Amino acid sequence: RLRGAGLEIGGQQVTARRLALDGFAREHDLDLRLGVDERAASLTGTGRYVAGAYELTGERIESDAPRLNPYELEAPMKLHLRDGALELEQTCLVYAPRRLCVAAGWSGPQGWTASFSATAFPVEALRVDLPRRPGYRGRLDVEMHARGLPGEPWTANANGTLTDASLEYVTASGRMESLDLGTTLLRLDSLADRHTLFVTTEDSDALQLRAEATVGRSEGVPFSGSPLEGRLELTTTRLGLLPLLVPEIDQADGTIRADLSLGGTPGAVVAGGTIVLEQGELDLYRTNLRLRQLQARITMRDRGLTLEGSGDAGEGSFQTGGTLEWRDGTLRGELTLKGDRLLVADVPEARVEASPDLAFSIDGKDIAVKGSVNIPSARIEPRQLVGAALPSADARLVGPDVEDASDSEGYRVRTDVRMSLGKEVYVDVFGLRGRLEGSVLAQTRPDEVATASGELEIEDGKYEAYSKELEVERGRLLFAGGPIADPGVDLRAGKKVPGYEVGVVARGRLRRPELSLYSVPAMPQSQIASLLLVGRRLDSLDNSGRSALGGSRSDMATEGGALLAGQLGRYVGIDEVSLESEEEDEQSLVIGKYLSPRLYVSYGVSLTDAINTFKLRYTIGDQWVISVESGQESSADVEYTIDR
Secondary structure, three states: OEEOOOOEEOOEEOOEEEEEEEEEOOEEEEEEEEEEOOEEEEEEEEEEEEOOEEEEEEEEEEEOOOOOOOOEEOOOEEEEEEOOEEEEEEEEEEEOOEEEEEEEEEEOOOEEEEEEEEEEEEHHHHOOOOOOOOEEEEEEEEEEEEEEOOOOOOEEEEEEEEEEEEEEEEOOOOOEEEEEEEEEEEEEEEOOOEEEEEEEEEOOOOEEEEEEEEEEOOOOOOHHHOOEEEEEEEEEEEOOOHHHHOOOEEEEEEEEEEEEEEEEEOOEEEEEEEEEEEEEEEEEOOOOEEEEEEEEEEEEEOOEEEEEEEEEEOOEEEEEEEEEEEEOOEEEEEEEEEEEOEEEEEEOOEEEEEEEEEEEEEEOOEEEEEEEEEEEEEEEOOOOOOOOOOOOOOOOOOOOOOOOHHHOOOOEEEEEEEEEEEEEEEEEEOOEEEEEEEEEEEEEOOOOOOEEEEEEEEEEEEEEEOOEEEEEEEEEEEEEEEEOOOOEEEEEEEEEEOOEEEEEEEEEEOOOEEEEEEEEOOOOHHHHHHHHHHOOOHHHHOHHHOOOOHHHHHHHHHHHHHHHHHOHHHHHOOOEEEEEEOHHHOEEEEEEEEOOOOEEEEEEEEOOOOOEEEEEEEEEOOOEEEEEEEOOOOEEEEEEOOOO
């Protein structure tokens, strides 16, 4: 019995290692077990040593590994050792319809031989890690032979056939797509002076591929540095692989034709020739961007390429072009993008047309973007954002699926782009409706917050405040080099009532503006609010005129409820807005909110007197309630409820 330690196979520590021989040298039983962690394989059989020759017969193989568990020996395995030569007769593992066979031999003067074959092997069992983890299927048949002679380079040849191949993946919109690849034939020949690879496809209307490559063999020269010559011809009408590489793409169609020559070395391939895209179509799900009539031509020569392209987006069109080259393993070059009225977003919340004129400068991981983007037409109506909150600047995502930004080696982008708004840019957000004009210079730097300089003005604007629609007299968003998401705001909106002009003024930062009321002539804020609500001053609702103006006061209370429900509720999520009638026809507007399932607070505002009331109610269990009230009078109550 033999046991081993420190044995490694393929870089994996072998934890299960045992060899047991029971019997005599001329005939004995054998039990061999090898494994990595919990995955181990066992071989049982018999051995014989007669007249200087040893013969091993393997009768049964078992495995704890899921991939090998179903396989069985088609026939007993035969291993011979005699006269300094080792021979493994063809041994096959079967798991219908799959069949894997291997044979090998070694003899000092005659060298070594090896052969391997696989029949009906499912490629999905290989578990290849592809981008976005698509499902792939197909049946692989392979036959390979190799031979080595003392003092000479080894030689080999292999033939493979992949049939019924397909890829399945889920698009960005959740739709399941399948891409049929037909049949692929592969042949590899390794001779003493060269390696030759030939790949072609058959029985596929969507993909025609023919590729051939030859790599020279010279003693002392590594494979990655050997000379390469080859050619690639490709025609496909299915661009279904693009959504796998670019997740934002939901659907891709068109025809790609490639005719390339290959040179250089396997470690540094140099390609020359052309790649042409015809009648291309791309759909981007999130922005509903549809690119049509895409035409592109890439001309490759030496270590660079030239790009020319065009296409349509909505009723607009664009052109792109430039040159790229690889120098010292780094991609460098210049690209341009020009367009006119491109429909870049078409979703319920926004419809935007843009006319870009941009230049991209690429230097490895550094990308600089300069130019301008004109927005001739846009409609922006974001959905209700009640309860939404922006994350704080120091917020960080954690979890197993979150990439650590500190370890990322992404692109470093710098932008200096001026955005100009045309005469047809309309917004309807947070009660503000109108047309925007102006221009802003947006700038971004790596690892810094995006900033902007410029000014946007609101024309023909309406602003809803206190449940009333006000005319915007002056409206500006001021960008003074600060964060682009938090510009300064300068808004003045009002309306005219008999004898007065009243309105609201908002100043400060967009995220935390300071609101105030104004009037001409000047008056207290409470009087201005009353005029905005019901068109009357509070002092017109005194006790002497209470009976005559009771109906008007009721109207004012109702509209006051609409004010707070529509305005405050929109921003803080009020749970209750109601009117309470007290003695002497006193009415108050009460705003309430549950701060927790058991804690309720409310604030009451008298609509006729300068009296405010604060109430707090806390529930303990199912029967006890503690109530506190503070206002014109203060009180505290403890309630106990018995249900019968």
